[in-house]
């Protein structure tokens with residue numbers, strides 16, 4: 001699992017938004033490296049640019065300037081088709097509000113990215129079942145999102161993010177919509193995922209989630225102001 | 238899975254989808270009826286001009302076609318000459334006029350057609366038998382109803398009425414031998430057909446040996462138009478009108494109708510298009526967050542576009558299918574109304590179903606449905622993902 005090469009390398013990235021005729025920078029010259037197997041929590045006050053950063057890392061958005069290399073690929077300069085392909089197979093994204101397809105069942109939601117990646121039906125059904133079992137939702141495969149609790153929906157969303165075996169899992173405030181107890185369960189799930197080898201970047205202002213991560217990066221006004229390695233990669237429990 | 242998502246988008250708001258499909262169906266029915274109207278009049282006209290295989294109508298020169306007042310003399314000689322023509326297979330002379338029948342409540346007036354029962358294209362026998370003797374007649378249903386008579390009855394019929402003497406002229410005792418459907422006349426017309434010589438005698442001296450129309454069937458292989466020109470050159474008193482020329486004449490007359498039908502058909506298409514675009518746009522706006530999420534997790538633009546276009550296609554196919562049934566029912570209903578309309582030939586179908594034209598029109602509607610989905614689909618496929626997700630999160 002440990003590797004010398006970073007899975008993610010962002011160099012001097014900036015993202016400006018036009019605002020009332022002016023340009024406002026949400027991320028201003030940020031650099032970050034994440035090694036394979038790491039779990040990085042990006043923390044900071046609301047509006048400091050965390051979501052903007054995560055969108056850039058996930059190729060949902062493109063930096064105004066700077067370079068982002070993920071798994072050896074420069075994702076900051078991709079065209080739409082390539083960026084879409086990268087989002088499908090290169091990264092997994094978990095949103096604060098789960099964002100499941102309301103008309104599909106839990107299993108179908110997990111299958112959706114695999115269907116898009118043209119994984120054969122039998123194979124994707126098997127993997128969806130396996131992933132739902134992994135996140136602790138064995139019996140809920142045929143439930144629709146509205147039949148699931150918030151925590152359960154977020155588990156389905158995590159299973160969906162992992163469907164195409166991405167090199168990196170990105171999560172924007174994954175506990176933001178959950179109560180404390182469900183949030184703790186979610187943290188335990190992320191911890192298990194990381195121990196099983198998944199490289200994770202979470203963005204949060206949830207202290208508990210931050211404390212569970214191996215490394216905590218503090219952001220302020222679009223730049224990193226502090227970077228604390230709490231648990232080295234080889235210090236496995 | 239994409240097809241499932243498209244269908245799910247439609248079934249999520251069942252009432253709304255059903256209403257849109259109903260709207261498209263009405264537009265499709267209108268479109269279909271207009272297409273049927275466009276071709277129906279022309280084709281049914283061809284149908285009854287072509288009846289019994291006569292390709293030419295010879296009428297007195299200088300009169301409008303189908304003008305029943307004008308006649309030409311020397312009929313017997315004309316018929317003999319025409320029958321001797323090597324290009325002509327059959328000649329059917331017709332003399333039209335009025336007739337009067339006394340009933341308890343007064344006098345019933347109707348059309349009287351003198352013709353050759355072995356060469357006629359005016360009626361189709363529906364009951365009884367055809368004319369075989371000089372004192373026999375074939376009548377329409379409306380005639381029987383108006384006179385209160387039935388098949389087999391014998392009755393006094395006058396070929397004219399002198400208002401000054403208040404006396405019927407040219408009276409004959411005729412036997413009703415057959416019931417006919419008169420193609421050129423309205424169902425409500427009281428029509429009677431008798432042998433040509435009988436009619437000529439009943440109409441009086443000024444109609445002796447005269448005819449209104451000569452129907453001509455050309456021999457196989459002869460060019461009807463060429464024969465028409467040759468007959469006109471040889472007989473200056475006559476105008477020869479071929480079925481094709483008559484159709485052209487009718488076509489010109491019906492130009493207005495077809496233009497109107499074309500405009501209404503275009504309006505129907507536009508309405509169908511707008512209905513589908515509106516619904517698909519509303520549906521896309523409603524799901525804009527979901528679409529942004531699909532794009533965020535790596536669903537390709539093309540897939541989004543096809544999903545949304547599929548929605549439009551499903552709507553228009555469902556609407557067109559329903560509209561086909563609805564259009565046929567309304568066309569039939571309107572035909573029924575127009576068949577009883579006074580002065581219109583009963584055999585005249587205003588709306589005629591022609592599969593090729595109908596399916597072409599409905600195909601065009603489905604194409605409109607596809608086109609209707611394209612703009613909302615493209616808008617959805619090119620939305621800014623991060624901004625849309627952000628706006629959805631705030632909403």
Ligand SMILES: Nc1ncnc2c1ncn2[C@@H]1O[C@H](COP(=O)(O)OP(=O)(O)O)[C@@H](O)[C@H]1O
Nearest residue numbers: 017026045046047048049050051052053624627
């Ligand atoms: N699409 C956008 N358009 C304009 N301004 C934006 C947009 N997205 C983010 N911003 C601005 O960028 C800053 C950082 O936002 P964000 O990355 O969402 O912060 P965080 O996730 O840390 O709360 C905020 O001031 C926000 O208003």
Ligand SMILES: [Mg+2]
Nearest residue numbers: 050051052172
């Ligand atoms: Mg945020």
